[in-house]
Amino acid sequence: MDTIIKIENVHVSFWQNNVGIYSLKDLITQRKKPFKTKTILHDISLEIQKGDSLGILGRNGSGKSTLLRTIAGIIKPAKGKVTVNGTFAPILAIGAGLEQELTGYENIGMLLALYGTAKRNTNAVDNIREFSELSNDVLSMPVKQYSSGMVARLAFSISLANDSDILIIDEVLAVGDQGFQAKCIDKIHQLKTQGTTILFVSHFPEGVLKICDNAILMEDGRITHRGTAQEICNNYRLLF
Amino acid sequence: MQNITRIYALSKRNVILRYKNSLVGFFWGFFKPLLYLLIFIVIFQQNSGVHNYILFVTSGLILWFFFSNVTGQSVGSIVGSAGLLKALNIPAYFFPLSETISELFNLLLTILVFFIIMYWCGIVYSPILLLIFPCVILFAIFALGLNLLLCSVNVFFRDIGIIWGTIQPAIFFLTPIGYSTHSIPEKYHLIIKCNPVYYFIQLGRSILYDPSMQSWHLWRNCIIISLGMYAIGAFVFNRLKNQFISAI
Numbered sequence A: 001m002d003t004i005i006k007i008e009n010v011h012v013s014f015w016q017n018n019v020g021i022y023s024l025k026d027l028i029t030q031r032k033k034p035f036k037t038k039t040i041l042h043d044i045s046l047e048i049q050k051g052d053s054l055g056i057l058g059r060n061g062s063g064k065s066t067l068l069r070t071i072a073g074i075i076k077p078a079k080g081k082v083t084v085n086g087t088f089a090p091i092l093a094i095g096a097g098l099e100q101e102l103t104g105y106e107n108i109g110m111l112l113a114l115y116g117t118a119k120r121n122t123n124a125v126d127n128i129r130e131f132s133e134l135s136n137d138v139l140s141m142p143v144k145q146y147s148s149g150m151v152a153r154l155a156f157s158i159s160l161a162n163d164s165d166i167l168i169i170d171e172v173l174a175v176g177d178q179g180f181q182a183k184c185i186d187k188i189h190q191l192k193t194q195g196t197t198i199l200f201v202s203h204f205p206e207g208v209l210k211i212c213d214n215a216i217l218m219e220d221g222r223i224t225h226r227g228t229a230q231e232i233c234n235n236y237r238l239l240f
Numbered sequence B: 001m002q003n004i005t006r007i008y009a010l011s012k013r014n015v016i017l018r019y020k021n022s023l024v025g026f027f028w029g030f031f032k033p034l035l036y037l038l039i040f041i042v043i044f045q046q047n048s049g050v051h052n053y054i055l056f057v058t059s060g061l062i063l064w065f066f067f068s069n070v071t072g073q074s075v076g077s078i079v080g081s082a083g084l085l086k087a088l089n090i091p092a093y094f095f096p097l098s099e100t101i102s103e104l105f106n107l108l109l110t111i112l113v114f115f116i117i118m119y120w121c122g123i124v125y126s127p128i129l130l131l132i133f134p135c136v137i138l139f140a141i142f143a144l145g146l147n148l149l150l151c152s153v154n155v156f157f158r159d160i161g162i163i164w165g166t167i168q169p170a171i172f173f174l175t176p177i178g179y180s181t182h183s184i185p186e187k188y189h190l191i192i193k194c195n196p197v198y199y200f201i202q203l204g205r206s207i208l209y210d211p212s213m214q215s216w217h218l219w220r221n222c223i224i225i226s227l228g229m230y231a232i233g234a235f236v237f238n239r240l241k242n243q244f245i246s247a248i
Helices: A025-030 A064-071 A102-116 A124-132 A148-160 A178-191 A205-211 A231-238 B002-019 B025-048 B055-074 B082-087 B094-122 B128-157 B159-174 B186-193 B196-208 B216-247
Strands: A003-017 A035-048 A054-058 A079-084 A166-170 A197-201 A214-219 A222-228
Touching: A003 A064, A003 B216, A025 B025, A035 A064, A035 A197, A035 A222, A035 B094, A035 B128, A054 A064, A054 A205, A054 A231, A064 A197, A079 A231, A102 A124, A102 A148, A102 B002, A124 A148, A148 A178, A148 B128, A178 A197, A178 A205, A197 A205, A205 A222, A205 A231, A222 A231, B002 B094, B025 B055, B055 B094, B055 B128, B055 B159, B055 B196, B082 B216, B094 B128, B128 B196, B128 B216, B196 B216
Parallel strands: A054 A197, A054 A214, A166 A197
Antiparallel strands: A003 A035, A003 A079, A214 A222
């Protein structure tokens, strides 16, 4: 099998605001160093095979989203190396990348163009409308008037419109209604059989079990357990 | 090629967003200079000692408002695009760049309208007018450099936007737009010459208002200033860009 994502000894660190300095005024009046470096991911190594579906579990703040963004190239690691041999769909997080003031259609146009590849596919807009089950009226409204479920439907449908090798899902299925959730899981299974690699972050072990073969458990920026989805879900439940 | 599509999509978004929910949309771009022009005519025209005052002021105002709009829009461009930056792997500099491009597009439309209206104000149509395009490009490079600086620092210190909004009117009045440098005492000329915007206004004026002001020195100064500002902005931006995601 081909390795599609290879992460070697990756450290990711952020500048953290030193207590309460958010403006130049504070910087001058408090005379402290404005930032200190905080390490979010410690020495992460991971190899993901093509067609694999990996679940990522962990408490809030354990570095799951940071890991996803590092893999997608959005965050550059401070140390270590990330090698990816494939294309990404935009990260699926709730409402990610949608512009609140623009209508559904304008958002679709913008995100497809930003993503680049789907531009050639003239049916993309129709496919998105069909999959999201949002009516013409709704798609002509500004996204700020959408309910959170409608936002999730639109974001998910846009992400799926791109034929990419890797799909990254960050805790998005929790919002849609049951019908749409089932539809999404079907779609993910379908993509999986077509050979799409899937990275799935969730707080619900049931969701991970439905979608993923393997999983990892993260704690404080480290991978503490690796194994099959079943094993890791059991480990995850033990945390609480 | 893909990047050009992306920058185009972002610029288009900016144009749509700017005029969305507004009463007269694109025409706001003309109201502001027009209002200032009227104020200047009422207050300063008598004592300006400038020949053809309307053409003189308008040529400065259209360039100034390009500068003021583009910097004002760009300061928050990184912070305002948090959603996109966190979901897609797009270079962060596309955001200030696309703000600059969409404002440049506005400026070109304004200049076309200006060329037509100024017929009644005594503009001389000659090939020299075409020099306004390289001049505008230089000014845009300068503005882009400043934008890169402002928007990247604004990610960490959110009052940069407020500070910039405060000092902008001061720079406006320090720039000889409504008055000519001849009406300023010699001893204050140094202050005016320290203001980089001054050189671009002079260059624009030497094209639109009085071709006899054209000089090689003016072009050279503008090229040096715009490239210098771009270098500073790009340097700061590159040093900070890896930390944007965690701070927005």
